[in-house]
Amino acid sequence: MSEPQVSLPTRTRVAIFLRTLAIQGAWNYETLVGNGVGFCVEPALRRLPGGVGGEAYRSALARQSQYFNAHPYLAAVAVGALARVELEGTDPAKIVRFRTALCGPLGSVGDRLVWAAWLPFCALLALLVFGCGAGAAGTVLTFLISYNVGHLALRVWGINVGWREGLNVASALGNPVLRQGPIHIARWGAMLAGASLPLVVQRLLGPDRVVLGEVLVVVAAGAFLITRFHGRIEAWKWLLGMLALFALYSVIR
Amino acid sequence: MNPVEVGALSVLGAVLGLDVVSFPQAMLSRPLVAATLTGSFLGAPERGLLLGVTLECFALDTLPVGASRYPEWGSSSVVGATLLAMAPAPSAAALLLAVVVSLAWSWVGGWSMVQLRRLNARWASARHDAVARGSRRTVIGLQLYGMTADLARGGLMTAVGIVVFAPLMARALPRWSSGETVTGAIVMASAAIVAAGAGHKVFHAVSNTRFWFVAGIALGLVLLGVVR
Numbered sequence: 001m002s003e004p005q006v007s008l009p010t011r012t013r014v015a016i017f018l019r020t021l022a023i024q025g026a027w028n029y030e031t032l033v034g035n036g037v038g039f040c041v042e043p044a045l046r047r048l049p050g051g052v053g054g055e056a057y058r059s060a061l062a063r064q065s066q067y068f069n070a071h072p073y074l075a076a077v078a079v080g081a082l083a084r085v086e087l088e089g090t091d092p093a094k095i096v097r098f099r100t101a102l103c104g105p106l107g108s109v110g111d112r113l114v115w116a117a118w119l120p121f122c123a124l125l126a127l128l129v130f131g132c133g134a135g136a137a138g139t140v141l142t143f144l145i146s147y148n149v150g151h152l153a154l155r156v157w158g159i160n161v162g163w164r165e166g167l168n169v170a171s172a173l174g175n176p177v178l179r180q181g182p183i184h185i186a187r188w189g190a191m192l193a194g195a196s197l198p199l200v201v202q203r204l205l206g207p208d209r210v211v212l213g214e215v216l217v218v219v220a221a222g223a224f225l226i227t228r229f230h231g232r233i234e235a236w237k238w239l240l241g242m243l244a245l246f247a248l249y250s251v252i253r
Numbered sequence: 254m255n256p257v258e259v260g261a262l263s264v265l266g267a268v269l270g271l272d273v274v275s276f277p278q279a280m281l282s283r284p285l286v287a288a289t290l291t292g293s294f295l296g297a298p299e300r301g302l303l304l305g306v307t308l309e310c311f312a313l314d315t316l317p318v319g320a321s322r323y324p325e326w327g328s329s330s331v332v333g334a335t336l337l338a339m340a341p342a343p344s345a346a347a348l349l350l351a352v353v354v355s356l357a358w359s360w361v362g363g364w365s366m367v368q369l370r371r372l373n374a375r376w377a378s379a380r381h382d383a384v385a386r387g388s389r390r391t392v393i394g395l396q397l398y399g400m401t402a403d404l405a406r407g408g409l410m411t412a413v414g415i416v417v418f419a420p421l422m423a424r425a426l427p428r429w430s431s432g433e434t435v436t437g438a439i440v441m442a443s444a445a446i447v448a449a450g451a452g453h454k455v456f457h458a459v460s461n462t463r464f465w466f467v468a469g470i471a472l473g474l475v476l477l478g479v480v481r
Contacts, residue, residue, distance in 0.1 A: 021277035026399035028373035029320065035377060035384070039396045042389065058387025065384050065392050069319070072278060107319065115316045119280070120455050123309055126285055127448075130306050132476065136289050136298040139306070147280050186459040193452035194469020198477050200306060201441050208434070215438050219445040226450030230457070235450045236314040239443040240356045246439055247353055250346065250431040 006087040008044060008163055015043040016083065020076045020155050031067045033075060037082070038065030040075075044083035060086045063095060069103045071110020076155045078102045080162020081169040088166070098167055105170070109178050114154070117185035122147040124192035131199025254339065254419060262335055263412040265294060269327035270407020273317070274366065275400045282327030284308030284355070291334035300343055301334045304351050308333065310444035311356060313451035325362025328407045329355045332414030336422045345437035346429040347422075352440060354418045362410050369406050373399045 023036035041064045048056040064086070070078055081102070085095050126143035134142070161172045201219070202212050226235045269290070272282040280286065285305040292301015308330060315323045333355030340347035376398055377384070383391040429436075456462045 022275065022396060022400060024278070025275045025396040025403075026373050026377065027274060028370050028377050028399075030374040030377050032320070035392060035395050038384075038392045042392065052389060057389075060387070061389060061392060062385050062387035065387075071319075111316075111318055115318055116455055119316075120313055120451070122280075123283065123285065123313060124452075127306060127309060130302070131473075136293065136302040139302060140286050140289050143283070143285055144280070151279065183459050186456040187462055187465045190452060190456045190459075190462040190465040191469035191472070193449065193456070194466040194471075195473035195476065196469075197445050197448060198470065198473040200310070201445050202477055204303065204306065204441050205437055211434060211438055215442045215445070218442045219449060222442065222446035223449030223453070226446060227453045227457075230450075230454060234314065235447045236311045236356065237360075239311070239447050240353065243349060243353050243440070243443055244357070246431070246436075247349060247425070250436070251425045251428045253430045 004084055004088070004163065004166065006047070006084070008047075008083065008087075012043050012047070013159060013163075016040055016079060016159055017076075017155060019043065020072075020079060020159070023075055023079075024072050031065075032069045033072065034066050034068040037068045037075060037079060038062075040079045041083050041086065045086060047087060059092065063092060063099075066099075068099065070106035071114060073114055073151060073154045074106045074110035074158055076158025077162040077169060077172065078106055080159040080164075081166055082162070084163050084166040090167070094167075102169070105173050109173055112182045113178060113185075114151075117182040117189065118150050119147065121185050121189040121192065122150075124189055124196050127200050128192055128196035131196050131203050133203070254335075254415065259412055259415055262291070262294070262331055262415060263408040265291060266328035266331040266411025266414075267404045267406075267408030269331060270325060270362070270410060271327075271400065271404050273325050273327050273407075275403040282325075282330075284312050284326045284330040284333075287327050287330035288334040288355075291331045292338055295335065295338040297338040300337045300340075303343075303348060304334050304337050304355070305330065307348065307352055307440060307444045308355055310448035310451075311352075314447050314454065316455070322363045322367055324356070324359035325366055325407075325410070326359050327362075328410040329359035329362050329414065331411050332358050332418060335415050336418055339419060340422070340426060344426075344429075345433050345440060346426060346431070349436055349440045350422055350425060352444075354414070354422070358410070358414050358418075365406050365410055366403075369399075369402055372402060 019040040023040055024033055026035045027033055038061055045057050045060045046052050050056050064082055122143055125146055126139050129142045130139040162169050165172050201215055205212055269282045269287045288305035289301040292298045312326055317323050333351040336354055337347055337351040380391050
């Protein structure tokens with residue numbers, strides 16, 4: 001790690017952070033999140049010699065707005081790092097190679113940590129809270145607060161670590177939270193899933209123990225079947241079909 | 254429901270639809286949040302919560318990964334929660350119909366997001382030269398176009414959903430012939446099966462998670478006695 005040769009004022013960091021919240025605003029099948037990266041780095045590029053509209057600014061903005069793919073939260077790491085290398089005047093060819101190399105890891109690490117671990121964990125936590133008797137506000141706030149503490153912290157950390165590490169940012173992806181976090185979250189998530197489902201079913205069905213028992217047996221059998229067909233069916237679509245057929249039967253009978 | 258109410262709900266659906274991908278991805282669009290917010294907006298927070306929890310069990314099976322097509326839960330949850338809140342009385346039949354509509358509409362919403370991505374691609378292609386020249390106005394403009402179009406998409410999905418499905422729901426409910434207990438059991442069993450399967454799908458890659466799951470079930474059964 002080397003100290004940045006240039007500074008990034010707090011105001012610019014805040015502007016970059018706010019823009020990262022909209023990084024996928026122009027997501028498309030041609031450049032993916034590329035335009036969004038250019039959009040997010042832009043406040044930093046204004047500090048290049050010549051300012052907005054200068055040759056350095058225009059070249060850098062064009063470079064940063066090309067194809068890019070990453071998890072939207074972890075793209076902040078790339079944004080911070082790319083802002084630094086641009087402001088330090090790194091060789092453009094090197095920046096392009098660096099930018100290309102960042103795509104893969106930031107996508108897979110983010111998907112594993114956020115979509116496949118943190119999001120289901122927080123949703124299951126909220127379901128458990130609901131199953132224990134919480135009301136609308138308690139359930140929703142449990143989800144929103146827990147999820148967004150992680151979400152926003154990840155974006156802020158991403159910008160800061162990207163800026164701090166610059167071209168060496170790949171080492172930051174070895175952070176224990178990114179490497180081991182998904183494993184621990186998945187284990188606790190599995191426990192939450194087991195704990196929350198009986199409670200949720202009981203709260204929604206009411207106090208009838210016989211019905212609750214029957215439903216839980218059906219759930220266990222159905223879940224077992226679905227795990228057998230794992231990867232070959234999308235369970236929610238099959239169950240939607242069955243619910244739609246039942247609705248049709250109940251209406252026209 | 255009058256046009257003003259549909260308009261107000263469409264604004265809510267637009268904002269929540271925008272959250273799915275474009276801004277700020279704070280998961281306000283998750284069914285648990287979106288349906289509860291809509292229920293609260295219509296003076297029926299508990300009904301919204303009921304639908305939100307049920308839909309969340311289904312949503313666990315769908316991960317919003319990158320370029321894949323996934324359900325758009327924001328506007329569809331607003332549509333479903335509106336239908337449930339408008340039902341004359343809380344019932345399992347109303348919940349089941351709201352769940353079916355929300356799930357089906359979320360898939361249509363996913364299709365609309367694919368169309369939006371294609372539209373964004375056309376806009377980006379048409380402005381490729383300006384982007385290559387480093388035009389600040391173009392780069393920022395593309396972001397704003399995309400977000401505005403997404404906002405409009407969510408609002409339109411909500412408005413169309415309410416206008417199409419509210420009359421169908423009003424006609425279906427009086428004709429419902431299945432019992433309350435059976436209907437409720439079928440909805441909950443379906444949701445819980447999907448959620449349990451999703452838990453396996455999401456977490457199975459990590460070693461020993463099935464033991465954690467079994468431990469969770471034991472904890473849940475203990476809590477069942479305590480909570481009761």
